[in-house]
Amino acid sequence: MINAFCSISSSSPKFLNAMINDHVRNGRLIDARKLFDENPHGRNVTSWNSMLNGYIKNDQIRLACQLFDEMPERDVVSWNTLLAGFRRIGDSEQVVRRFVQMERIGVIPTEVTFTTVISAISNIGFEALVQQLHARVILLAFSSNVFVATALIGGYANLGDSIDLRIVFDEISVKNVTSWNALISGYMKLGCMDEARLAFETMPGRNIVSWTSLVHGYVCNKMPDEARCCFDKMPERNVFSWTVMISGYEKNGKFVEALELFLSMRESGVCPNQSTFSSALSACAGCSSLFIGKQVHVGILKSGLPLDVVLLSSLVDMYAKCGHVNAAIRAFEAMPEKNLVSWNSTICGFARHGFGVKALEQFERMKKHGIRPDYITFVSLLSACGHGGFLEEGERYFSSMERDFGIKPRIEHYACMVDLYGRAGQIDKAEKLIREMPFEPDVVVLGALLAACGVHSDLEHGLVAAELMYKLERDHPAIYSLLSKIYGDRGGWNEVIELRKVMKEMGAKKQKGSSWIQPSFCVS
C-alpha cells in the first residue's frame, strides 16, 4: 500500500505539482524544492512553473531567475510568472525588457501577460507604452477581460486621460468590485470628484477597498474634511483605512487631527503597521510634538514590528524636526542601513536648528559614504549656509549642484540664495538672481527679498519687492509689516500711519510668533 503510494507520487506529475503548490502556499519553500529535486523524472513544465512561482511568492527573485534559466522548456505561463515576479519587486524595466524578449522569440502573450505588463508600467516611466499595449489588446480581442481592462484603467489614470479611462471600463463584459474600485481611484487621481462619487454611489456592491479609495481620493484632492466625513460612514475599517485617513490629515497639515485619530485607532483595537507609525511620526514632526513623538517611538518598539528603513528614517526626521538633534543622530547612527532620506533628515535637522557647520560636515560625511545628494539635500545645505551666514560656501554649493551632481536648481534653491544674499546685505545680488532665474518669483522668494530689505532698511528695493509681492498676493502681511518698518526706520511716520490704515482695511495682520503648545493627551 505504502509502496503504491510512493510510486504514484514520484511518477505522476499531477500529484507532484499539487504537493509543490501546497508547500508553496504554506511558505514551505525548502520542502517544495526538495520534492521538486527528488522527482526529476516526474516533472513537467508545470512543475517548473510551480517552483518558479514559489520563489517569486517568497521574494526570491534571484533564485527565480536562476531557475528560469535552467528550465529545459518554457511555456507562456513560465514567462507570465517571471514577469509577475519583476512586477512584484517594482522592476518595470525588467518587465518591459522580458516582455519584448518573449515576443521576439515568438511566445504568444495571453490576457495574463498584458495584465501584468500594463500594471507594471503604470507606475512610472513607460507611460507611453500604455496606448500601444492597449492597441494590441484590442487586436487580440482581450478588451472585455476584466483583469486586462482594470490594469488599463490604472494606465490611463496615470496618463491623465479620463475619457479613455471610461471607455476601457465600459468595454468590460462582466464588471466586478475591483474594476469599479479602479474606476473610482482613477477618477479621484484625476480630480474628477463628481464622476468618482457617482461611480461609488452607482456601483452594485461596495467593499472596504471602495470606501478607502474614496477617502484616499478626497485626501489627495486636499479635502480632508470630506475624507473624514466618508471615513466616519465606513461600515468597517482596517489598518489601510485608518492609515489613509491619518496620513491624509498629516499631508494636509492637520497634524493634531492626525494624532487624535491615531489615538482613536489605538482605542479601536486595530493594530498599526509601519506606514501608520510612519505617518504618525510625520504628524509629530509637523507640529513639533516631541512629547507624542517619543510615545509613538515607544509604541513602535512595543509593537514588535520589523524596523525598516522607511520607519527608521521617519523616526530620525521626527527627532530632527522636534529639535532633539541628539536623538535624531542617535537614531540615525543606530540604523543598520542608511539611505538618502535619513541622511537628508539629519542634515536638515542640523540646518534648521542652527548647527550650520555640523550640517555641512554631515554633508561631507554623506558624500564619503557614497550617497548621492538630491535636490532636498541642497535645500538643507543652502539654508544651513543662510542661517550660518556662510556666503561663499553657499555660492559654491549652489554652483556645484548642477555641475557636479546634475541637479537643476529649483525655485526653492533660488529662494535660499536670495535669503543668503539678503542676510549678507547684498540686495542687488539677490535681485539680479531673481531676474536671471528661469522661474517667475513666488511668495517665498519675494518674502526672502522683502525680509532682507526690511533688515537693511532698503526703501528703494523694498518698494519694488513689495510691488511684485502685491501682484502675487495682495494681502500678504509681509508687504505691510516690512514697509512700515522701513518707513518707521526713516522717520516717515505719515507713510506708516497711511499703511496701517490700508492694513486695517484689508484685514492684514502682522504674523504672530508663537510657541508650540503640546496637546495634552497621551498615546500609549
Place this chain on the structure above:
DNA sequence: CTAGGGTTAG
C-alpha cells in the same frame, strides 16, 4: 502553474 483595486519618510 501565471493576472487587476486601497497606505509608506525629506
